[in-house]
Amino acid sequence: MQESAAPRQRGRPRQITRERILSAARTLALDELTMQAVADVLGVDPKALNYHVGDRQALRELVAVDAFAVELSRIDMPTGGDWRDVLRRYATALRDATVKLGELVTYFRLPASGVGALEPVERVLQNLVDAGFTVEDASHILRLVSELGHAAGREAVFLSRSREHPYVAEVATALETAAAENFPVLRKVVAARDASLDDGQQLEFSLNAIIAGLETKLP
Known part of the structure; x- marks a missing residue:
């Protein structure tokens, strides 16, 4: 007597991992980066992403860190x-x-x-x-x-x-309401800062100042 064939098991759903979510998210532009869009790339329900990524904000933070x-x-x-x-x-x-x-x-x-x-x-x-x-x-x-x-x-x-630093613009606006003879040094700083955008000089200055201070801590 011929044995009956064992019933074919249904395929298991595709496993969702953070790595797969990131891989799918990398294929999307920022303005397209949503839970639904990533789920569509993976071919799953958006709810399947919730265990690893709570919402769109968290998804974009994950992509940024990566x-x-x-x-x-x-x-x-x-x-x-x-x-x-x-x-x-x-x-x-x-x-x-x-x-x-x-x-x-x-x-x-x-x-x-x-x-x-x-x-x-x-x-x-x-x-x-x-x-x-x-x-x-x-x-x-x-x-x-x-x-x-x-x-x-x-x-x-x-x-x-x-192309305009927001802090400089805010200070310049505030200075417009003050008397012309007030804050002379600050006005020069704003004028110089507004004339040329920072090209790394601030970072270099800060590092030099930090390193000079740290050198005093060494024997």
């Missing part, structure tokens, strides 16, 4: 170099990585996760410790320089949009 980590992982951070040069290179790389985010910059906040982004961080910390800084000081230095580089990148992105 894009930043990819850029940061490309840093060629030397080991054993002068700690001053390492800090300058790291801050510049952070600024450039932030600029690469473009419109995604409004959805990104430090720190960035991912092994690729952690490797240059580890090298910076190791370099500082090797130079004589304590682990605690190295941690504070890393945070300070990271925030500085990221802020410089965000400012560069904003300036690329308006």
Whole structure:
């Protein structure tokens, strides 16, 4: 007697992971980046994304962090170099990585996760410790320089949009309501700042000031 064939099992639904969500999101422009659009690329119901990504805001933040980590992982951070040069290179790389985010910059906040982004961080910390800084000081230095580089990148992105720094415009407007003889130095600063956009001079000045102060902490 011939045995009856076992009933064919239905295929299991495609598993959703953060990696697959990111892979799908990378194919979409920012103005198209929605939960529905990503779900359509993956061929699933949008509700299937909720476990990994809560809403559109969280989705865009996820994509921004991923894009930043990819850029940061490309840093060629030397080991054993002068700690001053390492800090300058790291801050510049952070600024450039932030600029690469473009419109995604409004959805990104430090720190960035991912092994690729952690490797240059580890090298910076190791370099500082090797130079004589304590682990605690190295941690504070890393945070300070990271925030500085990221802020410089965000400012560069904003300036690329308006070609006019919002803070300068606000101060200039406020000065118009004051008497002409008031705030003479501030007026010169605004005039000079408005005449030429920041081309990295502020980041360089800040780094020089930080490094000069840090040098006094070493034996």
